[in-house]
Amino acid sequence: MQFGYSEVCLAHDPGPRHPETPDRLRAIRERLKRKHGVEYVEADPVGFDDIASVHDRSYVEDVEEFCAEGGGNWDPDTTAVEETWDAIRYSAGQATWAIEQALEGNTxxxxxxxxxxxxxxxxVVDDAMGFCFVNNVAVAAQQALEDDAYDVDRVAIVDWDVHHGNGTQDIFYDREDVFFVSIHEKGLYPGTGQIDESGEGDGERTTMNLPMPAGTDDVDYLAAVEGPIATALEAYDPDLLIVSAGFDAHRHDPISRIRLSxxxxxxxxxxxxxxxxxTDAALAFVLEGGYGLDVLADSVSIVHETFDGREPIEPDDDEEVSDDxxxxxxxxxxxxxxxxxxxxVGEAGDDSHGDDDLEG
Known part of the structure; x- marks a missing residue:
């Protein structure tokens, strides 16, 4: 895989006891050293107007000023330093680079x-929360929709982070050109993402939330992806599919109770x-959460290995979807x-990805 990465993103340091540490990226890079075919690209940062395409301008001004004055605690969870503004711009820039690469045919x-x-x-549109200041995926999706070079009419975003992607939902909730899916742990921060939150106005039924109970495992998630998620998105027929790839639903992540391997x-x-x-959609991945350093690194690595030719190990035939x-x-x-x-479960995973598909 190609990985968008910038050292600038390491300068955003919320403090020694904060789970969203620069060591997250260091751990990923260290694990990927052992893998074949890893390429790193540093993309250009996005500008103020790019961020303001999905966030209120006054809010973006406040964040820029907050960082310029040295940062601090925006809220109890979301902390900035002076260097955070540049990290924000580069983080959104890497996400925008990812969708551009996908739309240019990189597979x-x-x-x-x-x-x-x-x-x-x-x-969200006008506020930071949950370690997040700017919605990287939303900025990237909006750029794809606005850039005439790519002829993108519909974007699908699948968020498999263990926390509900409330910000992405907020930004696109009443729009028909973005279909947002979030599969997350029920009742976990931020407490949103109920099943009946499915869009409004032009965006009716273009938001799908799957609040999964604590203890949900691999087979349960596969049933969700192969069932309503695949069925809805195949009908939606997106031009671009973005994965909001958080890895905190792992069974060994310290802050969740989902049991993914x-x-x-x-x-x-x-x-x-x-x-x-x-659906003939371009495909790109954008990092979200994941706070157990070893399992985060392992999980990103196995995504890379999947595109490098490794065949995933299917669940045993006798494993059943839980009642909940x-x-x-x-x-x-x-x-x-x-x-x-x-x-x-298992019937949607039969697509062939032989050597020809892996040439990129």
Missing amino acids: GRETPFSIGRPPGHHA TEAYALLTDRLRGLADR AASVIADVADEHGLEVDVGA
């Missing part, structure tokens, strides 16, 4: 993955790659008017 081993920070999916991220990657193939997860999936399908077979 297979050249699939782009932005590993900027601070993350972005909690940043490292292998789950290979399986989810495989399924979303297949979805992009079936099946209930969520059925309710989501009902909310969106979809017919799905909850018991059909």
